[in-house]
Amino acid sequence: MPLDYRRFNGPEDSVSYKRFTKDYLKSYSELYNNLIDEKGRRKDGRALEEARSMCMFFARTDMVSQAKGSAYIELKKTKAVCSVFDPREIPHQNEFSQLGQLFCEVKFAPFSCPNQRRTHAPDADEKALSVALRQALEPTVCRHLFPNYQIDVFVYILENDGSCLAAAINAAGLALANAAVPMYDIITACSVAVIGEKMFVDPTEAEEHLAMMTPEKEGTNHGIITMSMLSELKQVSDFTQIGSMDTDCVTKAIEILEKECENIVPNIQKVLVLNVVQCIEQRKQLEEEAKEREQALNAKMEEWKQLLNSG
Amino acid sequence: MAGLLLSETEKVFILHGVQDDYRSDGRSNIDYRPMELETDVVSHASGSARLRLANTDILVGVKTEIDVPKPDKPDSGRIEFFVDCSANATPEFEGRGGEQLASSISNLMQRAYHSSQAFNLKQLCIFEGKQCWKLYIDILILECGGNLCDAVSLAVKAALFNTRIPFVKAALMDGGNVDLQLSDDPYDSKLLDVGSAPLLVTLCKIGENCVVDPSAEEESCSVISLIVGVTGNRQYYTQEEETDKKTMEGKCTTIAMHGPGSVAPKTLKEAINQGIIAAKSLDEALGQALLRERQENIGFKKHSYGFLK
Numbered sequence: 001m002p003l004d005y006r007r008f009n010g011p012e013d014s015v016s017y018k019r020f021t022k023d024y025l026k027s028y029s030e031l032y033n034n035l036i037d038e039k040g041r042r043k044d045g046r047a048l049e050e051a052r053s054m055c056m057f058f059a060r061t062d063m064v065s066q067a068k069g070s071a072y073i074e075l076k077k078t079k080a081v082c083s084v085f086d087p088r089e090i091p092h093q094n095e096f097s098q099l100g101q102l103f104c105e106v107k108f109a110p111f112s113c114p115n116q117r118r119t120h121a122p123d124a125d126e127k128a129l130s131v132a133l134r135q136a137l138e139p140t141v142c143r144h145l146f147p148n149y150q151i152d153v154f155v156y157i158l159e160n161d162g163s164c165l166a167a168a169i170n171a172a173g174l175a176l177a178n179a180a181v182p183m184y185d186i187i188t189a190c191s192v193a194v195i196g197e198k199m200f201v202d203p204t205e206a207e208e209h210l211a212m213m214t215p216e217k218e219g220t221n222h223g224i225i226t227m228s229m230l231s232e233l234k235q236v237s238d239f240t241q242i243g244s245m246d247t248d249c250v251t252k253a254i255e256i257l258e259k260e261c262e263n264i265v266p267n268i269q270k271v272l273v274l275n276v277v278q279c280i281e282q283r284k285q286l287e288e289e290a291k292e293r294e295q296a297l298n299a300k301m302e303e304w305k306q307l308l309n310s311g
Numbered sequence: 312m313a314g315l316l317l318s319e320t321e322k323v324f325i326l327h328g329v330q331d332d333y334r335s336d337g338r339s340n341i342d343y344r345p346m347e348l349e350t351d352v353v354s355h356a357s358g359s360a361r362l363r364l365a366n367t368d369i370l371v372g373v374k375t376e377i378d379v380p381k382p383d384k385p386d387s388g389r390i391e392f393f394v395d396c397s398a399n400a401t402p403e404f405e406g407r408g409g410e411q412l413a414s415s416i417s418n419l420m421q422r423a424y425h426s427s428q429a430f431n432l433k434q435l436c437i438f439e440g441k442q443c444w445k446l447y448i449d450i451l452i453l454e455c456g457g458n459l460c461d462a463v464s465l466a467v468k469a470a471l472f473n474t475r476i477p478f479v480k481a482a483l484m485d486g487g488n489v490d491l492q493l494s495d496d497p498y499d500s501k502l503l504d505v506g507s508a509p510l511l512v513t514l515c516k517i518g519e520n521c522v523v524d525p526s527a528e529e530e531s532c533s534v535i536s537l538i539v540g541v542t543g544n545r546q547y548y549t550q551e552e553e554t555d556k557k558t559m560e561g562k563c564t565t566i567a568m569h570g571p572g573s574v575a576p577k578t579l580k581e582a583i584n585q586g587i588i589a590a591k592s593l594d595e596a597l598g599q600a601l602l603r604e605r606q607e608n609i610g611f612k613k614h615s616y617g618f619l620k
Contacts, residue, residue, distance in 0.1 A: 019382050019383065124418060131415055135568055135569070138571045139571060139572055214428075218428075221562075223426070225566075229576075230573065233573075234576070235575060236568075236573055236575070239537075239566055239567070239579060240565075240567055240568075241567075242564070242565055243425070243564065244426035244429060244562045245563055250563055250566070251583075254576055254579060
């Protein structure tokens with residue numbers, strides 16, 4: 001494990017104090033009971049199959065002024081920033097590649113996760129997310145339009161409260177559209193956490209954590225699925241599953257996720273349309289200003305001409 | 312796979328073959344090519360296996376070490392995968408060329424083995440909260456002829472089946488530290504329960520259908536492949552006739568997609584089902600081969616082939 005020697009690091013065998021707090025020592029069933037209340041609602045008031053896309057969703061573009069396109073997405077407490085940069089020639093490559101390439105990088109902020117501090121060096125988790133992000137984005141970008149060039153997509157996760165891959169894909173799709181990269185369709189993603197019979201759509205961190213833990217009863221389904229879709233084309237661009245579940249469960253999850261991915265599309269569309277409207281308004285305003293300036297200039301010219309002629 | 316050129320008509324030929332469930336080498340869509348498997352090939356490892364599937368050659372060695380368990384899982388051992396793509400396999404792996412492929416394979420294996428229903432890490436526990444076994448699984452890719460994930464997962468399962476972990480003879484508590492005495496006798500050791508360890512099946516989408524174990528020609532006809540990790544069935548890995556015939560259904564432990572294309576949701580569902588069927592027959596065949604090998608090992612009848620083939 002590479003360490004950052006410019007900072008103070010704890011002893012090698014030290015563990016977070018949180019491990020000894022009451023919250024940490026809860027058993028599986030206690031944790032499970034904490035997730036749902038008697039009415040079958042989750043901790044943040046959502047129903048099981050209710051995603052955060054409806055009322056806890058916020059997205060905007062043009063976050064990073066230096067980037068060609070950028071986006072910020074917030075699913076209540078999961079927050080991700082994405083920036084997309086101009087195409088540039090693929091570095092260190094001898095062969096000509098017919099298709100353009102995407103370079104994706106997902107990074108967690110050091111303070112983004114509730115339990116442990118993230119290190120600066122990219123860990124296996126981040127690398128896996130980067131690969132998944134690239135896999136998800138590749139089918140949607142018209143890569144034949146920029147041969148031998150690569151587009152850089154950087155995602156920075158500011159806060160992680162579950163479904164960070166889905167948030168990263170949504171943000172990246174929006175940022176690519178904002179950067180005016182030619183795309184086949186709007187890309188959206190969603191995840192689901194499976195714990196036994198229950199499916200938590202768009203899970204929070206606590207739900208994800210429990211879904212990854214081993215259930216007490218042998219043979220129960222558990223795990224997390226993330227799926228990204230091109231909704232208009234009805235194509236799945238990436239599908240990642242981890243855990244252990246039977247086929248019926250996977251099939252059911254695919255159906256739920258398909259619906260949920262479609263639900264996010266209007267949100268993204270709204271942002272994009274708003275962008276276009278703003279752009280047109282801005283242009284109108286600029287044109288008007290230019291016209292005014294020209295008129296003023298012309299008036300001045302007339303004045304001078306008269307002065308010259310009279311003199 | 313350099314220099315493989317296929318004309319449009321050849322591609323159409325392959326596609327039509329896949330449509331009719333009869334491929335150009337005579338296999339059906341869920342058939343594998345013949346494989347060679349030998350266990351116990353490396354003497355310095357606790358368990359090892361070598362697998363050759365068509366032109367892909369994998370060597371897996373399992374090393375065991377005593378380690379401290381993770382604080383959040385005091386009663387389970389640890390398992391780690393390392394993939395080494397040597398430049399012998401293909402010149403593309405030279406330098407840091409194979410790094411990305413290696414990390415993606417090891418990541419996939421780690422994910423497939425994550426669930427305790429796939430591989431129970433509790434069997435690696437020695438002393439709860441203090442000591443556990445850590446398995447280092449080193450995967451060496453000697454030759455790369457496509458379909459790496461499937462070959463790696465098969466070889467890993469075979470190597471784990473072959474792994475022997477020495478018994479602990481005595482434990483001394485010295486203050487807060489534990490002092491362990493291990494048995495020196497190589498036969499005084501326990502075997503791991505790997506029956507449910509997952510196998511990865513790569514499904515290559517050609518036209519509307521998916522095929523397992525694609526040849527190089529078939530791979531070039533496809534833009535997307537789906538990798539499904541399916542748990543094994545313990546029944547295939549024991550000699551005893553189990554009284555309760557609880558036929559464990561294969562469960563998905565990991566699913567991933569690979570390649571620049573995309574699939575329709577309907578195809579995805581079909582492919583997952585197809586993957587589970589293929590994994591089941593693969594698992595059964597592997598179990599039989601491993602049991603036969605162990606039988607020969609016990610009777611000292613085994614003829615060692617090694618790499619001299």
